[in-house]
Amino acid sequence: MPDLEPTPGQTVGPFFGFALPYPGDSRLVPPGSAGAIRLHGTVYDGAGGPIPDALVEIRQADASGVVPRVEGSIARDGVFTGWGRAATDPGGRYVFTTIEPGPERDGEAAFFAVTVFARGLLDRLSTRAYLPSPALDADPFLAGLPEDRRATLVAVRDDGGLRFDIHLQGDEETVFLSYPPRS
Amino acid sequence: MTSSTDVSAVPADEPLDQAQITREIEEIAATARPGEAQPLLDYPPYRSSLLRHPTKALCPADPEAAELVAPVFGHSDVAPVEADLTIQGTGDPIGERMVVTGQVLDGEGRPVRGQLVEIWQANAAGRYMHKRDQHPAPLDPHFAGTGRCLTDDEGRYRFVTVKPGPYPWRNHHNAWRPAHIHFSLFGTDFTERLVTQMYFPGDPLFPLDPIYQSITDPRARDRLLATYDHGLSEHEWQLGYRWDIVLTGNTSTPMERADA
Ligand SMILES: [Fe+2]
Numbered sequence: 001m002p003d004l005e006p007t008p009g010q011t012v013g014p015f016f017g018f019a020l021p022y023p024g025d026s027r028l029v030p031p032g033s034a035g036a037i038r039l040h041g042t043v044y045d046g047a048g049g050p051i052p053d054a055l056v057e058i059r060q061a062d063a064s065g066v067v068p069r070v071e072g073s074i075a076r077d078g079v080f081t082g083w084g085r086a087a088t089d090p091g092g093r094y095v096f097t098t099i100e101p102g103p104e105r106d107g108e109a110a111f112f113a114v115t116v117f118a119r120g121l122l123d124r125l126s127t128r129a130y131l132p133s134p135a136l137d138a139d140p141f142l143a144g145l146p147e148d149r150r151a152t153l154v155a156v157r158d159d160g161g162l163r164f165d166i167h168l169q170g171d172e173e174t175v176f177l178s179y180p181p182r183s
Numbered sequence: 184m185t186s187s188t189d190v191s192a193v194p195a196d197e198p199l200d201q202a203q204i205t206r207e208i209e210e211i212a213a214t215a216r217p218g219e220a221q222p223l224l225d226y227p228p229y230r231s232s233l234l235r236h237p238t239k240a241l242c243p244a245d246p247e248a249a250e251l252v253a254p255v256f257g258h259s260d261v262a263p264v265e266a267d268l269t270i271q272g273t274g275d276p277i278g279e280r281m282v283v284t285g286q287v288l289d290g291e292g293r294p295v296r297g298q299l300v301e302i303w304q305a306n307a308a309g310r311y312m313h314k315r316d317q318h319p320a321p322l323d324p325h326f327a328g329t330g331r332c333l334t335d336d337e338g339r340y341r342f343v344t345v346k347p348g349p350y351p352w353r354n355h356h357n358a359w360r361p362a363h364i365h366f367s368l369f370g371t372d373f374t375e376r377l378v379t380q381m382y383f384p385g386d387p388l389f390p391l392d393p394i395y396q397s398i399t400d401p402r403a404r405d406r407l408l409a410t411y412d413h414g415l416s417e418h419e420w421q422l423g424y425r426w427d428i429v430l431t432g433n434t435s436t437p438m439e440r441a442d443a
Pocket of ligand 1 (some may be wrong): 013305360363365
């Protein structure tokens with residue numbers, strides 16, 4: 001089969017709020033359960049203003065580094081599926097209740113895969129929220145980034161969780177990723 | 184931020200009109216790189232994009248760990264009735280009843296099986312069931328405008344709905360969006376995540392719409408058009424549209440226009 005041309009993306013627009021969010025979307029584990037943390041942050045525009053109509057999605061491994069392949073992200077009946085969705089509030093903030101992903105192999109860096117959508121953003125953006133850890137220094141992908149931009153991919157530990165702000169533009173612009181065509 | 188289109192050229196006290204936006208659209212089209220498969224994120228005619236696009240190039244990354252595995256959805260997540268947007272109220276919605284169906288494929292043409300497809304849309308009058316849509320067109324108590332389904336073993340999705348109307352927005356004076364249905368899709372890798380919009384053939388608003396025109400390659404733009412398929416229409420019941428979707432993930436799209 002010859003390679004097919006991709007369907008282009010388009011902005012999520014201003015009106016996704018009645019369609020994409022659903023009860024439990026950002027709750028990958030029940031709040032207060034063993035190992036539960038808050039992964040949270042603010043999505044900013046290029047003038048440093050919060051974006052109140054953005055949508056953030058995460059995909060992650062469990063604590064042992066295994067990425068779940070089980071259904072139930074909408075049903076949310078107690079199964080950890082490793083995927084979640086959070087719309088930003090009027091202050092541009094998003095919050096997930098989840099667990100920290102483990103690395104695939106001991107000593108490696110672990111991250112949340114993050115996708116960002118927003119009104120005004122014509123296609124989705126992909127990035128990574130790495131857990132702060134000594135393993136980051138040895139990570140080949142991070143080592144290949146300009147030093148002053150590396151920190152935009154590392155979540156910051158705070159009270160009860162991890163903070164990961166996303167800057168779509170500006171001096172603190174988050175590093176966004178492209179992936180090679182799949183073979 | 185570099186940009187070939189000087190948006191400050193319009194005096195602040197004059198309403199920004201369609202002629203100015205169309206001029207900007209045409210200027211960018213004239214210098215765009217042929218074959219650009221994705222929308223330009225830096226696209227000034229869509230005013231809301233000005234502060235909401237990255238100015239630095241995307242960093243190439245080899246997908247790892249969670250990026251290699253799309254989330255899994257199943258029948259515990261999605262009920263079959265969610266694919267019919269015409270039965271969510273207590274009566275029939277107003278509008279042209281239609282079925283829209285197609286196949287979700289990866290770049291090699293393999294079907295994306297059992298995967299979640301979500302849609303949302305305006306009603307036949309062009310009004311969303313959303314508190315932020317306040318334009319004076321009627322809401323339809325029998326039409327919410329959201330649907331979900333899972334693709335089948337051939338990667339096929341199928342929704343029954345009514346055709347959405349075009350609607351005004353505030354990008355510029357007298358701005359109208361061509362009729363469209365918003366689609367949210369997952370592939371087999373998480374990197375293939377896609378949110379897009381499906382349009383209807385022959386819409387006179389296409390050349391005027393900065394969101395549609397942000398995809399500068401006409402062939403790529405055409406890939407967002409459903410085709411009318413009479414074989415899907417049903418006698419005295421509904422019209423049929425077909426739209427196939429190809430998910431390849433975000434592959435090294437340059438961030439800047441050729442002239443930027
Ligand atoms: Fe829309």
